[in-house]
Each structure stands twice: as structure tokens, then as C-alpha cells.
Amino acid sequence: MIKKLLTLLFVLTSATTLADTIKTDVLVVGGGASGVAAAIQSARSNVKTMLIEQGPWLGGSMTAGGMCILEANRNLPNGFYGEFRERVKNFYKVRLGYDTTFNAVLNFEPSVGASILKKLTDTVKNLTVRLSTPFTAIKKDGTGWEVSISVNGTTDVIKAKAVVDATEFGDVATLAGALFNTGFDSRKETGEAQAPDNATNQIQDISMIAILKDYGRAADKTIARPEGYEPSLYACLKKIDIKKMLKAGALINDKFMMNWNDCANQYSVTSDDLSPEKRGETFRKARLHTLGAIYYLQAELGYKNLGLADEFPTRDHLPLIPHIRENKRAYGEVRMVLDDIYTPYDRGSRLYRTSIGIGDALPGQHYIIPGAPKIKYPPFPPYSVPLGAIVVKDAVNLFVTEKAMSVTHLVNGSITDPAVQMALGQGVGASAAWCAFFGKTTKELDVRKIQDEVLIYGGSVMPFSDIPKSDPAYRAVQQVGCTGMLKGFRTVTGTTAQMLFKPDTTVYTDEVKPYLNEIYTRSFLWFNKTQPGDDFTVGNLLSYISEMSLTDPETLERIMRANWKSKYNFTVAFDTKRPVTRREFVVLANKYLNPFARKVDLAGKMIN
Template identity: 65%
Template structure:
């Protein structure tokens, strides 16, 4: 009897031990904008994925921080971000005055945004979500990772082949021996002409955003005077048109997102203030600053009719967490610098060839501290984010998103926007799934395979604002653009610069010859023999394809003529002596030469 009892207890112990260990292919820590997107893509890429979030909402900055008025990436409804955008519009499209224009800012209530993300994750096979689940430890486990989480007040071990740190402030990599930097980089360090001469640990201000509601002209929703309230702190709002500020970020149901610059919502911090041991104290002071702002609006500016909306179930009705714009950045396989944005084609590294996401956000300079360097950015172009910036250096199968991205300070402000992070998360999820699916490590990442997966799920690689996903040539142009065979063209509009493909413009010999010479050993001979003129013609491309593929030129010409409009959807006439357009060139080169099939390394160098 005793032996049977001991055997039973032993078996029970084994079952208990087994139950306390979870095995997954990809573990995503952090359910913010990038984390949700990464987890969804990883699961859709057919690997088992676990997403844990220490709070009770998904969305991070989008929802828990209240940053629910998105102006970036409106031209790029990329993959999962495009799905989220569509679901938001579907919820509100019947509301009077809600702008459903494709390029309108995306406005929503924080609680609704969190609910939409939860419903989206619930529909994904291979994805397990755990809310209210913090992690407390992380360590290597062979080529994978072992993470200790807290679930139902007990410790649980998670073993994963690949790990994504999608926490708002890089809390996973902070526990590991990863080189991290913060604040302004020096010009000597990054070789960026716009960088200041000296480095500093000053980072962009944090903000406790508030969601206010208009309860009507004759109502009074004045809050109690906050601790330490000083009206002089908000003097920058004394003569400002408050109604104009309110309408600049108007939400559905008579609500407003209050995230105003300078003395208003911003609270100055350094990277040290955001370290775990100082975080609670810093956040408490920042909350009081925003409460003071609301009290100032209600008492000094007469907006007693504005009160807190009911989105957040906190004691003071402020969001669950502040909006963090910047923190410590991890060292990645590559570090993206500002020149990768302004002059992507003119550098030794060709990081755009490894693109996994796009951004059209303009860097913010949110500093209330006096004396912080001001950067005079020239008009800022849309750009691609490279794969190597999300892969942690010297750590196998560890990926980073949010504020820990491997970029310089000058780039940081253009990649941490929540809309951009949701776009980026999809690329990170595809990369992590690659490691798990093929049983390999980040040392063996294949950018072209990962990019193909992103394109399969409607994610953007290149920020061509004039080529929509509905265009039948969209994928071909994305792929050719990612090779550099045809380059994007910047068009300045105010403080920004769109990147255009200009599909109806003509292809010049000068722009395609360098690429052909780079990847085809016989290209030099062909150019010497054919001597194409200033503009590349349809006949030139047919001849080049035939020469490279050893295909009969007459048969190729006849086949193209028959399918020019019916299959390729070209609206031009087929004439071999006519200069070829960039659209035609991209579609035909992608089909018959397939430059996208050429492997590239993490720096964008083409591998032969």
C-alpha cells in the first residue's frame, strides 16, 4: 500500500512539474502595438506562439497609454496594421462625422482599440495569449530561451526557440548582458552630420495622456486640486487656442486625446529615471503633472465641462501607463543611422535591401528641459526599417522592438510611433518564425525568405506612396524596389518627403546598368554589344532577358505581345522601339529575371 502511495505521489509530482513548463516555438513578451502584431504574424507563419502581457489590455501605447489618434503610416495600410485600421473604421463608420477616408488619421477610443486587438488575436490559430502575466527572469537554453513567468500567483517556466522583447522599455534585454545606449549619440560615434558634438543621456519626455469628454456647456467636472499643483507650470497654455488643440485630436463620442507639447502633457526624464528601481516614482510625478494640466484647463481656462472619460478604470482616470517615446537602445546586428533614411542608395551598406517594414513618421523633439540640442532635420523622407535592427547582437534568437530598437537617437523618433511599431512587429514576427520553423538561429537569417513571407501577408517593404496594394503590380514593384534595380524618388512636401516609384516615368539606361553589372557577369558584354540609348526600350529589355536566360528573343517577343494587356494589365501599346516605363520594367524584370531571388546578407550585399 505504501509503495503504491509513493508511486502515486511520484507520478503526481511528474505531472505537476510538466504542467509548470510550457514549450512554444516563439515567445513574445509584451502585448503592445509591435508585440501583438509580431505574435499574430508568427502564428500565421505556422509556428506555435505564446504572447504574454503583464497588464489586462493589449495595445500598449495605442491603448493602455491612450495614444489613440494615429497620423503616421496612413499611406501604408501594411498587413496587420491594415487589418487593425479596417476594423476600427468598421466600428465607427456609421458615427456622424467620423472620417473614413483611407488616408485620414485613425481615431478610436482606447478601450475599443484594446477590444479590437483582443478579438483579432482570438481568431489566430497557433496563438496563445496570457494577460496579467508578468515575466520575472530570462536565461539562455541552448540556442533558445527559458523564461519564468507568473501565472495565477505561481511561477511557470516557458521554453521557447525564439524570443521577442516587445516590452515598452526593453525590460527583457535589460536583464541580459546586452550593450545598450541612451540619449543623444555623439557625432564622432555615429558619423551623422546632424548629431551633436557631445553625447547626453537626455531622452524625449514621457507623457501621461488624458482622454477627456465634453459633458455639456453647463456641467462642472472640476477635479480636486492635485498634490503640489502650481499654475505657473502651465503658463505656455495661457494664450493658446484650447478649442483648436482639442479638435486636433478629436475622438469618437465627444472625446479628446490630450497629448500636448511643451509645458502641457510632457514630463522630462533621463534614461535613469525609467530604470525599474526609479520607474514608479517617476510615473507618480508624471501623473501629478498631467492632473495639474487638467485642473488648470478647468479652473484657469474655464473648461469645467471637460471631464475624464471612462476608458481607464484607474483611481485618477489616467491611462494604465505613460506614453514612452524613448529609452535605452540595444546593440543590434546593424545600427540604423540617419543616412540610411536620407540617402539609402548611396551608402556602403544597402540596408533597404533587408527591409521588413516602412515608416513615414517624422522624428519628434519633445523636450521640456532647457538646453537640449535641437536638430534641424531637412524634410524627412519615408523609409524602410532593416532586419538587422531588430536582431540583438551576440545573442542567438533574440529580437527587439519598441524603444530598444538598434537605431541612433536621430532615427529613434521616427520608428517608435505606435502605427509604425505595429507595422514593424509583423516583420519581427516573420523573422522569429523563420528561426523556429527552420530550426535555425539568427546567425542564419535569410532576408529574402523573410521578406517573401511578409509580402505574402500584405506587409510593405518599400515606402512607395504612389503604388497601392490594389495595384496589380504592387508585389512586383515591392520586390524590384527591394533590390535597388529601380530606386525610389523623394518628393518634398513641407517637412516631409514622399518616396515615389513613379510607375509611368521612363527607365534610363544609366539607372539600371549599375545593378545589371553587379549581379550578371555577362551584363558588361551585352551593354557593349547592344549599346542602348539614353532610355531603355521594350526591345532592350527583351534582348537582355533573352541573353541572360538563353531564351529565343522572337518567341519571347511574341508571347509578350499576346499577353501585354490581358495578363500583365498594361494600358500601353506593345512596341519594341518604345522607351519602357518603370511599371513595365518592374513587372517583366521581376517575372523573367527575378532579381529578388538573389540572396543578400544582413548589410544588403548581394551574395553570388
């Protein structure tokens, strides 16, 4: 008996000895689209960063989940998302028929996307990536966190100054004690005109996507009849144009992404079905549902030549995970609502001033269950994502991305798109790195410093599609744009919308006067003395700069004449009497007035 107890004690002592404590500045849990972007940006911001992913692939829904056709953000492919796009296009550019135009819909084989992300993370200094590493617990450690992970049967502990929950389900924030809501918010609660009268717990369906391959006319790739197969469940497939659907999901190498609505891939769930305890069974049923659709396609509709591609390391050749569109949303320091997208300049809060990333994606509405509210979205414009929406309320130094962000149900339909998540993940990483680098907390976030870091690394904070990153005025437009000194224009064409800066149009006195008077104490005196007309002229701008910067007006004009085209790249001749263009205004205002230096809080209110 004593010998057995001594043996057991030895085993337990050995296990404890083997457990490690790992220290890092930033820990990103979840290697999906936003998680990879956040981890890379954090490391590039010169802090020690670790990324852990419970699965064997990076990329989340867009790789391991098979969601490999990305239509979003293609007109705004900046920052890390733009970097990923270029790597995908470079990989495929030698392949006949692959579309490499600037704003083409991005498509790739899931395994290729995962490989590109892994190779990219392998080249980043300060970044450690651990795949097939689940986390098991999280607890507070001062202003930082301790996260437990499972490694070869032992439990290691990672001590981090800041943690990013980039899981598909908000699992880290849940265990950290964050509060959540789920389903449709009511109109009364959010003030959204498009929201239903009453809240419901309905969330968007999940989809177990399939990657099919055309093996040739003579091939018979019919799979075994799936467990519980009921052909009547897939009768809607008789009503659709299969060839058209295949064409819409066409990939390279005779492959097709099967992500069809209604009776094919969609599987209705509740947030409770996605809880850790029920997740496995829910996913098993979703897999069987998609296998049933494939069997129906082959056995009932005659597409025996279409079989599952050998794309994923799974027994049934379906993706490792389903495509999750929604789960539960954390309460953040701010909550982003539809009006922050449609009317960002007309709200009491000015969340666009706190932007850390941009989105341009149509909201999805995927519900099989009859009676789910169908929302009539007006044409959906590009938008800015506010910093406060990724900061968990009352949980210091904990950030959320993916489906756990602090947004309404109606915003969630757009913001969880993988392309959008990859774009905003860069801002999440910059925010976490700022906390770690400066030893600060999420209660002390410096919005402007974080935005500047995003811009330094090629990201965007304002969604102006007419000012590409290659434009010499790009940085000035981004910085001045997020102050509100000059606002963007939402333009609608049919069912689509854009946010434009219109750089070559005239600046009007009425549009800049309120902001200038708000931030510069002597501005009232200048306007009263000068009395500029409706059009703000080049001379008015130089006079204002001279007054605010205490620069001799003649010296300033002489410098401007000399540098107008050579330094500032302005194309219209220097003339103090003509109206100043928006491009000229932001470039000169950014240099001489520096409105971007004025700090703002998470609601976008200027801090004196």
C-alpha cells in the same frame, strides 16, 4: 517543531508541483503595437506562438497609454497596420462625422482599440495570449530561451526557440545581457550631419495622456486638487488656444485626447528614472503632473465641463501607462542612422535591401528641460526598416522592437511611433517565425525569405506611396525595389517628402546597367554587343531577357505581344522601339530575371 517543518516542506513541494513548463516556438513579451503585430504574423507563419503582456490590455502606448490619434503611415496603410485601420474604421463607420477616407488620420477610443486587438488575436490559429502576466527572468537554453513568468503566485517557465522583446523599455533584452546606449549620439559617432557635436544622456519626455469628455455646459467635473499642485507650473496654458487644441485631439463621443506639449502632459525623465526600481515612482509623479494640468484647466481657465472620461480601469481615470517615446537602444547586428532614411542608395551599406517594414512618421522632439538640442530635420521621407536593427548583437534568437531597436537617437524619434511599430512588428514576427520553423538562428537569417513572407501577408518592404497594394504591379515593384535594380525617388514638397517609384516614367540604361552587370555574368557581353542608347527600350529588355534566360528571341516576342495587356495589364501598346516604362521593366524583370532570388546579408551585400 518537526510538524512545522513538515508543513513548510509540503507547501514548498506543492508550489513546485504546480509550476508548469510551457513549450512554444516563438514567445513575444509585451503586447504593445509591435508585439501584437509580431505575434499575429508569427502565428500566421504557421508556428506555435505565445504573447504575454503584464497589463490587462493589448496595444501598449496607443491603447493603455492613450496615444489614440495616429497620423503616421496613413499614406502607406499596408500589412497588419492596414488591417487594424480597417477594423477601427468599420467599427466607427456608422457614427456620424467619423472620417473613413483612405488616408485619414486614424483616431479611436483607447478601450475600443484594445478590444479590437483582443478580438483579432482571439481568431488567430497557433496563437495563445496571456494578459496580466509579468515576466520575471530569462536565460539561455541552447539556441533558444527560457523565460520565467509569474502566474497566480507561482513561477512558470516558457521554453521558446525565439523570443521577441516588445516591452516598452527593453526589459527582456536587458536581463538577457544585451548592451545598450541612450540619449543623443554625437555626430562623430554616427556620421549624422544633424547630430550634436557631443553626446548627451537626454531622452525624450514621457507623457501621461488624458482622455477628456465634454459633459455639457452646466456640468462641473472639477477634480480634487492634486497632491503637490502648483499652479505656476501650468501658466503656459494661458498662452495657447485651448479650443484649437481640443479640436486637434477630438475623438468620437465628445471625447478629446489631451496630449499637449510643454507644461501640460510632458514629464522630463532620464533612462535611470525608467529603470524597474524607479519606474513606479516616476509614473506616480507623471500622473500627478497631468492631473495638475487638468485641475488648472478646470479651476483656473473655467473648463469645468471637461472631465476625465471613464475610459480606463484606473482609480484616477488616467491611462494604465504613460506614453513612452524613448528609453535605451540595444546594439544590433546593424544600426540604422538618418542617412539610411535620407540617402539609402548612396551608402556603403545597402540596408534598404534588407527591409522588413516601412515607416512614415515625422520625428518627435519633446523636451521640457531648457538646453536640449533642437534638431532641424530636413523634410522627412518614408523609409525602410532594416532586418539587422531588430536583431540583438551576440544574443542568438533574440529580437527587439519598440524603443530598444538598434537605431540612433535621431531615428528613434520617428521609428517608435505606434503606427510605425505596428507596421514593422509584422516583419519582426516573420523573422522570429523563420528561425523557429526552419530550426535556424539569427546568425543564419535569410533576408529574402523573410521579406517574401511579409509580402505574402500584405505587408510592405519599400515605402513607395504611388504603388498601392491594389496595383497589379505591387508585388513586382516591392521585390525589384528592394534589390536596387531600380531605385525610388525622394520628392520634397514644402516641408513634406515622399518616396516615389514613378511607374510610368522611362527606364534609362545608366540606371540599370551597374546592377545588371553586378548580378549576371554574361551581362557585360550583352551590353558590349548591343550598345543600348540612353533610353532602355522594350526591345532592349526583351533582348536582355532572351540572352540571360536562353529563350528564343522570336518566341519571347510572340509571347509578349500576346500577353502584353491581357496578362501583364500594361496600358501602353506593345512596341519594341519605344522606351520601356519602369512598371513594364519591373514586372518582366521580376518574372524572367528574378533578381529578388539573389541573397543578401544583413548589410545588404549580395551573397554569391
